[in-house]
Amino acid sequence: MAGAEVTIGSQDAETPAVGTTVLLGQATGGGTVKVLVSDLLDRDQHTGTEATADIADGAVTLAKLGADAVDGTKIADDAVDSEHVAAGALDTEHYAAASVDAAALGTGAVTTAKLAADAVDGTKLADDSVDSEHVAAGALDTEHYAAGSVDTAALGADAVDGTKIADDAVDSEHIAAGAIDPEHFAAAAVETAAIADGAVTANKLGSGSVTAVKMAADAVDGSNIADNSIDSEHYVDGSIDPAHFAASAVETAAIAALAVTTAKLAADAVDSTKLADDAVGNEHLQDNAVDTTEIADAAVTTAKLAADAVDGTKVADDAIDSEHLAAGSIDAEHFAAGAVDTTALGADAVNGDKIADDSIDSEHYVDGSIDTAHIADAQVTLAKLASAAKRVPLSLDVSLSVGETHYVPVPAAGTVISGHSAADDALTGAPETITLKNDAGSAMTDGVITIADGGAEGDVDSCTPSDNNTFSAGEKIEVVVGGESGTAVRANLVIWYELS
Secondary structure (H helix, E strand, O other): OOOOOEEEOOOOOOOOOOOOEEEEEEEOOOOEEEEEHHHHHOHHHOOOOOOHHHOOOOOOOHHHOOOOOOOHHHOOOOOOOHHHOOOOOOOHHHOOOOOOOHHHOOOOOOOHHHOOOOOOOHHHOOOOOOOHHHOOOOOOOHHHOOOOOOOHHHOOOOOOOHHHOOOOOOOHHHOOOOOOOHHHOOOOOOOHHHOOOOOOOHHHOOOOOOOHHHOOOOOOOHHHOOOOOOOHHHOOOOOOOHHHOOOOOOOHHHOOOOOOOHHHOOOOOOOHHHOOOOOOOHHHOOOOOOOHHHOOOOOOOHHHOOOOOOOHHHOOOOOOOHHHOOOOOOOHHHOOOOOOOHHHOOOOOOOHHHOOOOOOOHHHOOOOOOOHHHOOOOOOOHHHOOHHHHEEEEEEEEEOOOOEEEEEEOOOOEEEEEEEEEEOOOOOOOOEEEEEEOOOOOEEEEEEEEEOOOOOOOOEEEEOOOEOOEEOOOOEEEEEEOOOOOOOOEEEEEEEEEEO
């Protein structure tokens, strides 16, 4: 059958016995393929490559499994039941934390040996489950008893002796009727309070034994007293109280002067009908006793008000006018910030005393309001003067016929602003120049005056220096006449000099 293709069919019959021959499939070239079951089940014939589909159901028996061959990955979830677990096979390491719950424990499974020390606390004990058999002798001390928990039923016979009873704790309710016989009475132990009313009969009394001290309070009532036998001598001072007075029995004549004190008056007993006119003085009034309803309209006059009694809370809004204010009573602390505006100031109210130093600036001066009288001596310095006010003219008469140099001393430090010339006559022949120089002899920029040839008599020519034109005190201006025209004409030169 070499090279023959074999088709493997299903085996519907039950698993055959070892050694029998079964038909597994049919070859495509004809013929059948058979194999012994023993050949299929022989472990030595397996290559380890068989897939699950190649293994018949139920073919893997216990004998076919190697030791430890079935691990956790081979067992389906919830597949292991109690029948699969050997007795005693589960030890501590197999239990997950808190995995053993109440349902997993058998009845009586938790024995004393299984409980850790102090494991059973109050939360583990069912109500009413602890009986006397569970409590060790002497185990219950004072701290274990709840208040009132030891009742009569819990006490043994004669368990409560004298040492267990607190002083003054036994009252009549605790003593059985007839339980106290003569041997239980100490000498003089029976006092008046212990004798029932009517219990002392005549035969119990010795002759003359009832003296005043033997009589109980209120023992002698009206039936024992003869009419009109009680006089004032029989009354103890202060012994007659209200209960003994008949209605309206005490008249004015019976009341001693000043006998009616405050303690004798009932609440609200003294109304306006009981008060004499003008009888209530200040000493009779409690603090804060007089409220608004007791005060008549307009009754509170100035004389009634205490010093400083009227504060801001007592004054209505906008109620205080100028007529209410004393002269000079409003000082600085009474003014709110910004409260005094222009309308509140009187004419000439703000004098020098009211103005802070250095607080008046140019914005506060009316134009033209500062006259000579307000300027202190020597207060107007050069820095305070406008430029035009600081300029002074420096005049010089020069001849234009020949070239020559003139020197003009400056009065103080300053700047040459401009130069101006006016000739006595017209020039003929050529224009004439006048050059202005600084103290070092350097020509001033834009500092040359040019007088035109043929100009008219009195023509004014000028220059405006822009550089090399500043001087210190004690220096000089150098004036150079060119003499270019050769005309015998003179000119008047004016140099405008600004002090600095």
